[in-house]
Amino acid sequence: FETTQCKVMAAVCTKMPPWWLQRSISLKYSSVRLASSLSPTSDNQRGPFRGRRRREDNGNHAPSRRPLVPRSAKMAEDQDWPSVWPTAASFKPSAVPLPLRMGFPLNRGVQPDKHGNNELRKIPNFLHLTPPAVRRHCAVLRQFCTDWPVALATDAACEAHFPLEVVTTDYVHSGPSLRHPDARIVTIKVKLSQLELDDHARKKLIKLVGDRYDKETDVLTITADRCPHRKQNYDYTRYLLTVLYLESWNTEPWEAGITPADRDEFLFEGSASEQNVVSTIKAIQEAEKGVSDTTQEDVLQNANVQQYREAVVTQKNEGESSEHVQGYKDSVKRLLGLN
């Protein structure tokens, strides 16, 4: 990539014959524009110089009153660009050997060129972060890094070893203050499958956290921003997680009084469907043999009853659909021996 970049720069440079040299000697300077402008249409009043008061060129200026030729004209084609533009800086037309234009073209003209162009100063540039520069930075910063642990080669391994993810943000900006109010916010993420939870605890935890739990990814996210410092917020998230976990394992006495209407999902055990299927099976047996000697457990162990149970649970919990209804129909027919 470095070579391509050099080529771009080289192409720019070769397009600039040292015309300024001949011009600069044969012309008298009335403004920096004559010395520095890359566009030969210097008398054109379009562009960033429109409306500027121009001093009349009466041919009698002191030769000493002459600005420097912009240094971009002196740059070699194979120069080391990261040295020219080492850090983030606002755009300087004299240091960038590119024929840039930006802004609104006036009077059906062309866009204003780079000299004295405020539009180019407003936008952030990344002239200090060219790929060769980034590559060099990486090479020197390597000494501050440690090797990545071999055991953590895959994402799955990372997740297994470090189930708790802590997200904080550091802000680096140029200004008198080092602080940023958003740097205090701490977010922790943990997969529920990584916690030791039984069915009851899991359901209770999900009830407790509400929309902080993402069913799709099985991730619990807790964010804290109420304290002024990051450390305090982090401690608070840890505290919340601990409390939630312990609370979900607790079974309060009133939890025994739960009714089917309170549940999030349909349970076959103890439901009206279970009673109905058992009584129906018993009634059939009585009608066939005159007496029913099978217990309720035996009835439920029956393969047809199991299928019926599956179909009912699926339909109740996942909603009605043609497949579910079809499955329900098949299981009922099989149960009643109609096919």
Add this chain to the structure above:
Amino acid sequence: FHGSKMAAPIHGCACRIQLISRLNRLQSYARSLGTSGIAGNKSETAPTEEKGSQEVPLVIPRKKKWDKLAVLKALATTVKRDPTSVDYTFLDDPYLTPKTTMQYKWFSLAKQSGQKAAEFFINKNPQFFQQEFAEPSIEAFLPKTTTYLIEEACEEGLRERMSRKALKAATDMYFQIIDGGGTVSQDTTDDLLDLLCYHGSKDPEQEVKLLTPEEQADVDNNGAEQSKRRNTVKGRLRRAGETSRQQWREGDAADRLFNSLAEPSARNYCSLIRGLSKYKAADQAFRTYNDMQQKGLRADASTYNALIYSSNHVRDSYEERWALAQQLLNQMRLEKIRPNLQTFNSMLRSLRFCGGQIGRRSSLEVLREMVHLGIEPSLGTYNHILAIFNPSNLPPSQMLHDIMAEIEGKEFTMQDEADGRFFVDAMSICLRMNDLELAYRLHNLQETGENWRLVGDSYRQSIYYGKFLDLICQMEGGEEMWRWYKDLVPSVHYPNVAAILNILRSLEVSNMHHKIPELWEDIRNLQHFNKQELVEGVLEFMAREKHSPEIQQLFMPVVQNIKENFEFYYSAPAPPRRATLSWSSSSLSNLLVLFLRAGELKKASDMLPLFKEHTKTPSAEAMEEYLSACVEAKDKNKAKAGLNIAVHCGLPKIVEYAENLKSSFNMGEQEQTGIDAILKEELNVEPGEEKNKQ
């Protein structure tokens, strides 16, 4: 859901412990780096993890530590010096980058003075600058308060004044406390004496004085005479970098404080001796040292360094000076004080002033002793040795070769006052020896690591690079010279007129006339275009030989510009302040020749009236060239005008010219008489008569 399956039969309490251990795992890894501990922990808490991770034990590497600036320093190493830019202090803009040494000075001083002015206004109106935008707050940007928190005379008040470096107020308060019958603790007294000795009993200068213009005028009037004397160092004006160092005066605050002490400790004696030798009171320093010895107190290493430093001022003859220094060293050995780098550097510094014989003999012994003690010499050490071995009245020795072999490729930091002079002095020795190879090695050393910091301020830099460029011009081929020139000018060095004349000479030797437009552009930027000597040098350079037509064409813009510059200075309504250009015979002749060679006969003939106007004489070669060019162009009128000038100026071969013209133009009778008339008019010589004489 393997977790829930496992956890179902376990009691809740166990689960809690496991949960905490899981959450704490990150920290526990960082703390206990024993692999076995981690493996055991893992198998206990997560027995159902994948096989792969169990095979490779998880080893978290220890966190690396580095100092605050390490990352920035590492990033800085990726950047080299940019030959097209100037110092980072200046704004990168064609209008605001300095073009000459003078502008460099003005612009840097202007920046500094702006900062001073801002500081002044902040201190003057502190009520408007109470808002703190910075976090953490920057002490230096806040207005300096003129009032103290503690007004009454007590030790806390004294401490406060000392921490603000208000030495006068602190001394006053100290004596107020003592006179009032109070006591000041030993530590505070020692610290105060240290401060007074270090600053020479005066408030440090960086304290901005808040004076109204009238007060300022008063101070100026009183101190005008003094400051005039102070601003000159050895008959010349003080440079910006130099500080005027005041002298120790008897009865100063430090003296008074020391004398008021009932039982001065070794520390008090040491700081007094250091202050005395710093402020050029060598005699008194040695007297104090003797007192100290008599009381049986022992001095420390830096006190001995200060004594060695000032030993030159108390003895006159070379042998006595050297004997005194040795005596001090012996005393150090007796007291079992380990000498440091400064000891040896002050030793060598004294040897510089001990004459050549003693100096050369003993300096190497000193160096040997340094190596023996395992003290790494600094650049200042080498600078002293160079100075001892290369006195200005003797041919230079080979010492620099040996030194370079020793220090090549090493990185140095500023450790001693003399460190900053090494590069400049070594480069001037290279120039004296005309040793380009050595100069390149020296420059390489300067570019190694952060050694460029030791070259010094802009003044020393200009000397260093000036000598380097001078040497290159003398010894190096044109192409290589031009490469160095482009690299150094104007990024780090602004060459003066003599240096550019050297460059011209080097270009001429290697026949690189095509570089002149570029060089002239630089000359214009350096504001040397109006230096008579240089302009004539450039014209001479271009006109000395006839070049190919392309190169002659290349000269034209330069020639045109030079002519315009001359005309500007003649036509300017008010004479400009400094250097001006005025026509000379050679510059006019050279311009004439250059126009002719570029085929610009019209412009050349326009030059002719200037000879008459400024009463200058064209050279014979120029006139011959002009006339032959007229013949070639078959332009009789211009030829006649030329002849007219030649006759007017009284050139020796005019008759010959006239005959040549007549024959080559095949002139008619009338025109021939016209030419004769020109000759006759001016010289009263009959062309016919002359011919007869011949």
